[in-house]
Amino acid sequence: xxxxxxxxxxxxxxxxxxxxxxxxxxxxxxxxxxxxxxxxxxxxxxxxxxxxxxxxxxxxxxxxxxxxxxxxxxxxxxx
Numbered sequence: 058x059x060x061x062x063x064x065x066x067x068x069x070x071x072x073x074x075x076x077x078x079x080x081x082x083x084x085x086x087x088x089x090x091x092x093x094x095x096x097x098x099x100x101x102x103x104x105x106x107x108x109x110x111x112x113x114x115x116x117x118x119x120x121x122x123x124x125x126x127x128x129x130x131x132x133x134x135x136x
Contacts, residue, residue, distance in 0.1 A: 061108065069106035 076082035084105075088098030102109045 065103060065106045065108060068100050068103045072100060072104040 072083045072086065073080060076086065086098075086101065086104060088101045088104075
């Protein structure tokens, strides 16, 4: 089974291939802007190899904050 990470890597590779191996051209790509029905690239939002729609839940944010506080406390105790 293909993972989300593997799919994002495949999309990134396709975008680089589309622009002849130029990473700079992939960054400058405007394929996501719909000028007509034939020029829209549906992979455009994923061209950097990341999921732009991935949202971090509030629970994960709180967990991260707690972890940061614990690390900060540990560092102050050691010093």
